Amino acid sequence: SPPFDVNLVRRDFPILQERVNGKQLVWLDNAATTQKPKQVIDRITYFYEHENSNIHRAAHELAARATDAYEGARKKVQNFLNAGSINEIIFVRGATEAINLVAKTWGDQNLVADDEIVVSQLEHHANIVPWQQLAVKKGLKIKVIPVDDDGQIILDEYVKLLGPKTKLVSFTQVSNALGTVTPATQIVHLAHLTGAKVLVDGAQSVSHMPVDVQALNADWFVFSGHKVFGPTGIGVLYGKEELLNQTQPWQGGGNMIKDVTFEYTQYHDAPGRFEAGTGNIADAVGLGAAIDYVTRLGMPVIAQYEHYLLEYATHLIKEVKGIRLIGTAREKASVLSFVLDGYKTEEVGHALNQQGIAVRSGHHCAQPILRRFGVEATVRPSLAFYNTCAEIDLLVNTLHSLKR
Ligand code: PMP
Numbered sequence: 001s002p003p004f005d006v007n008l009v010r011r012d013f014p015i016l017q018e019r020v021n022g023k024q025l026v027w028l029d030n031a032a033t034t035q036k037p038k039q040v041i042d043r044i045t046y047f048y049e050h051e052n053s054n055i056h057r058a059a060h061e062l063a064a065r066a067t068d069a070y071e072g073a074r075k076k077v078q079n080f081l082n083a084g085s086i087n088e089i090i091f092v093r094g095a096t097e098a099i100n101l102v103a104k105t106w107g108d109q110n111l112v113a114d115d116e117i118v119v120s121q122l123e124h125h126a127n128i129v130p131w132q133q134l135a136v137k138k139g140l141k142i143k144v145i146p147v148d149d150d151g152q153i154i155l156d157e158y159v160k161l162l163g164p165k166t167k168l169v170s171f172t173q174v175s176n177a178l179g180t181v182t183p184a185t186q187i188v189h190l191a192h193l194t195g196a197k198v199l200v201d202g203a204q205s206v207s208h209m210p211v212d213v214q215a216l217n218a219d220w221f222v223f224s225g226h227k228v229f230g231p232t233g234i235g236v237l238y239g240k241e242e243l244l245n246q247t248q249p250w251q252g253g254g255n256m257i258k259d260v261t262f263e264y265t266q267y268h269d270a271p272g273r274f275e276a277g278t279g280n281i282a283d284a285v286g287l288g289a290a291i292d293y294v295t296r297l298g299m300p301v302i303a304q305y306e307h308y309l310l311e312y313a314t315h316l317i318k319e320v321k322g323i324r325l326i327g328t329a330r331e332k333a334s335v336l337s338f339v340l341d342g343y344k345t346e347e348v349g350h351a352l353n354q355q356g357i358a359v360r361s362g363h364h365c366a367q368p369i370l371r372r373f374g375v376e377a378t379v380r381p382s383l384a385f386y387n388t389c390a391e392i393d394l395l396v397n398t399l400h401s402l403k404r
Contacts, residue, residue, distance in 0.1 A: 004305045010386050012037040023356030026391045031176050031382035032360050033226045043289035047282045070281050073288030080291045082212040085241050090271040091284050094235035095203040096126040098222035103130035106247045113139035116165040120145040122175040125365045127201045151178040151327040166196040174204035177366035178327025179335025188218050208333040210299040213238050230290035234283035244270035251276040302385045309383050316396045321403045326373045337378040345377040355398050
């Protein structure tokens with residue numbers, strides 16, 4: 001396999017040198033957000049120093065530079081996801097906005113009373129609440145795919161939920177709360193057999209594994225830039241081109257039109273029709289730089305290293321007295337989620353913070369799946385490719401010392 005030198009990679013991330021409570025930062029909150037390599041930070045600075053302009057409209061040199069940078073970033077996203085066309089890539093604020101866009105356009109325009117939406121028990125609130133809002137408005141039913149005791153979707157139960165009224169299946173490729181990697185391709189295939197459309201939430205998958213939207217064959221795929229080493233405030237909605245062009249836009253304004261009179265507006269085809277107003281140009285360019293960065297490391301190489309790290313961490317953390325690991329599926333990415341006997345999750349988080357270790361403790365915006373396991377909160381270390389075995393050792397030793 002190609003070489004992966006974690007110490008070399010770490011030098012690209014200035015924040016990893018930060019000190020917290022007198023200790024070197026150990027960033028194990030990657031499921032919440034990821035840190036940014038210098039290449040991304042520098043690219044955004046370069047944009048503001050040399051290219052800044054609004055795009056498309058003005059006919060001057062900087063407008064051309066900004067437009068090239070922005071559309072270049074769109075091309076990078078297309079290649080990253082292996083989308084068939086650049087027109088299938090819509091820039092939005094993040095995964096949350098992308099899901100809301102689909103709910104409030106396609107969902108609102110196509111679903112009628114008694115139609116059914118299937119989600120999984122693993123979903124982040126971002127993939128529950130927009131559908132619930134739509135269900136209330138339209139009189140839809142939401143059905144939930146249960147998971148087994150390891151935190152994996154039960155496919156047999158999923159199949160039983162599918163029927164002629166199923167219009168949409170919306171589920172996550174990787175659970176942010178447990179780390180479960182769902183059998184996404186199979187779930188999409190089964191949904192399509194019943195004629196339902198499918199949205200895949202890639203917020204936790206794109207930073208940990210290669211994603212190919214054509215192989216996955218979902219109708220929509222969403223992710224957030226900030227979880228894949230890019231900036232906040234920028235994310236992506238991928239949608240199949242024909243479907244996007246059959247869907248009416250939600251926001252109206254500049255950039256998204258071909259022609260406007262007081263009587264009638266003709267919209268652009270995708271992606272323009274869904275990008276009303278001035279977008280987050282600089283951060284789209286920053287996302288492009290983040291994609292260049294992980295592409296250069298190689299997503300398969302990243303996946304392989306992280307798999308090794310997760311196995312190492314899982315093996316060691318199981319040895320901590322009184323620990324209950326939640327989410328023990330065979331296929332997992334990045335996340336360890338646990339409760340520690342005799343301690344509140346925030347007490348564990350605080351003790352780790354004293355050692356400079358950043359983890360999330362709480363419900364992770366995924367309350368239903370935690371309740372499935374009888375807890376309201378967990379401690380959640382989550383890994384990225386810049387983490388090391390030494391950092392895992394520090395985490396586990398701190399947990400051991402708590403139990404002493
Ligand atoms: N889905 C999943 C699985 C997530 O982990 C997150 C972020 N925690 C989201 C959606 C929402 O992403 P954002 O807050 O960046 O819009």
